[in-house]
Amino acid sequence: MISFNKLIYFYKRKLGNWNLVHSFISRWWKSYLLLFLLLTVAFVCGVYYLKAYLIAIFISYVCLIIILFYWMIVARARRFLRLRYKLRSFKEFMQLREYLFYAYLCRNGFKTRDDLDELIDFIKSESKLDKKNNHFVWLKGFGYFMIIFFAVLAGRLLFELKEVEVQVFTVIFILLFVFLLFILISRISQISRYFSTKKKRHALSMIEEIIAMKMRLLVAENTEYTPYLSMEKKVSENDFLKEIISSKSFI
Known part of the structure; x- marks a missing residue:
């Protein structure tokens, strides 16, 4: 064999x-x-x-x-x-x-x-x-979920905050955080895929x-x-x- x-x-x-x-x-x-x-x-x-x-x-x-x-x-x-x-x-x-x-x-x-x-x-x-490796599908789905979650959170904060400067700063901070989070998840997925495949x-x-x-x-x-x-x-x-x-x- x-x-x-x-x-x-x-x-x-x-x-x-x-x-x-x-x-x-x-x-x-x-x-x-x-x-x-x-x-x-x-x-x-x-x-x-x-x-x-x-x-x-x-x-x-x-x-x-x-x-x-x-x-x-x-x-x-x-x-x-x-x-x-x-x-x-x-x-x-x-x-x-x-x-x-x-x-x-x-x-x-x-x-x-x-x-x-x-x-x-x-x-x-x-x-x-x-x-197909379901692990990568799950990881990618988790990344999209986090993006949607923080997008909804940003929208909710806009209604609660009164000052325009604070609203702008909060939205920019959340968007930057979401972007960095997405990059991090993508890199983790690539590294995991490299070794597992x-x-x-x-x-x-x-x-x-x-x-x-x-x-x-x-x-x-x-x-x-x-x-x-x-x-x-x-x-x-x-x-x-x-x-x-x-x-x-x-x-």
């Missing part, structure tokens, strides 16, 4: 950017985060002591963060891909990830387009993509890649095109990548 959790683990951990690239340049990540912290402290001190140059300090801060990220992370990652996997760009790296996923599925019995269709149905079933997002991402595999196989059936030929050769020459494909089965 197929284990959906093991499949998710393989897709997001074994094929994740951190496992394939960033963990090997972790020293540069740590150095960059340290410099980022130091720059942030310097930025705060600059804003406190040199308020007249706020715009120049902010632009310098942002530019330094971007330049350091490109030099310490992006450039190092490109160099690592070139030396370790013999890849020329991040686009080729994405092709490599797709091949690794395809080769792993083939190893576990999903070789044809029909097999991949069955896998897609299984992923949809296990991740419950067709089911994490498995669904991973499932959708897998389905998209599997559909891309199916299209490549369809083209290969009707032409002389051989999908993943160059990536297959690169993987065969790399023990680390071969180990990923031959790792413990999810069946």
